[in-house]
Amino acid sequence: MKLTQTLHTLEVKTTGKGFFEINRPLNQWLAEIGATDGLLTLFIKHTSASLIVQENADPTVEQDLMDVLDRLAPQRPDYRHSSEGPDDMPSHIKSMLTQSHLAIPVNDGRLALGTWQGVFVLEHRAQPHSRKVALHYLGNTGP
Amino acid sequence: MKLTQTLHTLEVKTTGKGFFEINRPLNQWLAEIGATDGLLTLFIKHTSASLIVQENADPTVEQDLMDVLDRLAPQRPDYRHSSEGPDDMPSHIKSMLTQSHLAIPVNDGRLALGTWQGVFVLEHRAQPHSRKVALHYLGNTGP
Amino acid sequence: MKLTQTLHTLEVKTTGKGFFEINRPLNQWLAEIGATDGLLTLFIKHTSASLIVQENADPTVEQDLMDVLDRLAPQRPDYRHSSEGPDDMPSHIKSMLTQSHLAIPVNDGRLALGTWQGVFVLEHRAQPHSRKVALHYLGNTGP
Numbered sequence: 001m002k003l004t005q006t007l008h009t010l011e012v013k014t015t016g017k018g019f020f021e022i023n024r025p026l027n028q029w030l031a032e033i034g035a036t037d038g039l040l041t042l043f044i045k046h047t048s049a050s051l052i053v054q055e056n057a058d059p060t061v062e063q064d065l066m067d068v069l070d071r072l073a074p075q076r077p078d079y080r081h082s083s084e085g086p087d088d089m090p091s092h093i094k095s096m097l098t099q100s101h102l103a104i105p106v107n108d109g110r111l112a113l114g115t116w117q118g119v120f121v122l123e124h125r126a127q128p129h130s131r132k133v134a135l136h137y138l139g140n141t142g143p
Numbered sequence: 144m145k146l147t148q149t150l151h152t153l154e155v156k157t158t159g160k161g162f163f164e165i166n167r168p169l170n171q172w173l174a175e176i177g178a179t180d181g182l183l184t185l186f187i188k189h190t191s192a193s194l195i196v197q198e199n200a201d202p203t204v205e206q207d208l209m210d211v212l213d214r215l216a217p218q219r220p221d222y223r224h225s226s227e228g229p230d231d232m233p234s235h236i237k238s239m240l241t242q243s244h245l246a247i248p249v250n251d252g253r254l255a256l257g258t259w260q261g262v263f264v265l266e267h268r269a270q271p272h273s274r275k276v277a278l279h280y281l282g283n284t285g286p
Numbered sequence: 287m288k289l290t291q292t293l294h295t296l297e298v299k300t301t302g303k304g305f306f307e308i309n310r311p312l313n314q315w316l317a318e319i320g321a322t323d324g325l326l327t328l329f330i331k332h333t334s335a336s337l338i339v340q341e342n343a344d345p346t347v348e349q350d351l352m353d354v355l356d357r358l359a360p361q362r363p364d365y366r367h368s369s370e371g372p373d374d375m376p377s378h379i380k381s382m383l384t385q386s387h388l389a390i391p392v393n394d395g396r397l398a399l400g401t402w403q404g405v406f407v408l409e410h411r412a413q414p415h416s417r418k419v420a421l422h423y424l425g426n427t428g429p
């Protein structure tokens with residue numbers, strides 16, 4: 001079967017700091033383009049938000065993870081880069097410690113995730129943002 | 144030459160917390176499918192184990208890295224998510240701070256790693272587990 | 287259009303610990319091979335240097351990020367692995383907490399980055415090094 005690629009940009013509206021699961025819009029896009037088996041690569045076009053694969057069964061996991069990120073990247077008065085607000089430099093740090101891109105196999109037209117895995121946009125800024133996630137599908141496509 | 148893709152799931156048995164090198168089974172699979180030049184993508188279907196590329200020459204490197212992960216994600220009594228045991232939430236944190244996927248170029252049918260680089264499954268749970276690593280090879284294949 | 291892949295190794299000279307932006311040589315290579323739309327994957331063949339996508343508008347961001355990495359991975363007298371110098375084990379830790387590979391969409395022959403995103407080699411060792419970054423382009427190519 002002939003391999004093809006499809007590129008797209010997904011817009012994700014966040015409501016401020018937190019985890020925003022995108023399994024559904026990703027699977028929807030894979031269905032739209034007729035993806036069958038292949039690989040989906042995601043790349044977030046921002047450095048104060050990031051991508052992560054984590055458990056999506058129990059929301060307290062996300063809260064505990066956010067606490068850890070807050071401890072590792074607290075708001076501090078002594079960052080050199082402070083012109084964009086007290087939550088900006090912590091956001092870059094959290095982005096550094098998580099992922100700016102992900103790659104996930106696609107099977108039978110859907111993300112081949114483990115049972116409790118969710119794909120999330122991690123918003124690190126306090127305010128709502130519209131985040132651009134570039135998608136690249138490589139693989140087979142059906143009729 | 145015509146590009147092809149091959150998908151597979153590698154099962155990795157861990158014996159509890161630690162580094163489990165998978166260079167050998169990865170190269171073995173690449174040989175089986177006749178891979179020559181391309182790209183291998185790995186994705187772990189779990190959020191309490193992860194993937195990492197690290198030095199494989201001196202095992203004390205792995206012990207020091209594990210100490211760091213234990214310091215960054217200690218067992219604490221105050222995690223909200225505690226129903227799956229005291230080592231579960233630390234495992235999710237360690238997974239967040241390392242990788243859920245990797246991509247490694249393939250050259251002449253083998254992983255194009257640096258001299259002392261190993262590819263590891265990082266088991267974060269205390270108990271042994273069987274971990275599923277989804278593989279996607281894209282590239283040329285030989286006769 | 288027919289998908290093709292191209293592999294290459296980029297040599298990046300570092301002058302010691304710091305961020306070294308590689309947007310320019312990456313875009314130059316993409317132009318040389320006639321890349322149009324596709325995906326660029328980078329893999330660093332070292333475990334004491336790493337890759338990162340971060341803000342490239344304000345250099346103080348990089349300094350603050352480096353401070354964080356130094357706090358998370360200080361030079362300590364009690365690492366087991368110490369034979370390669372006091373900055374070696376901290377380098378492996380920093381490498382673990384950042385990325386050994388990246389994947390970035392390519393659009394119209396250029397990296398499809400956000401407005402202020404830079405792709406950097408993160409040198410963690412104190413001394414200058416020559417770092418090998420393996421590149422894999424997959425996608426369409428022009429005339």
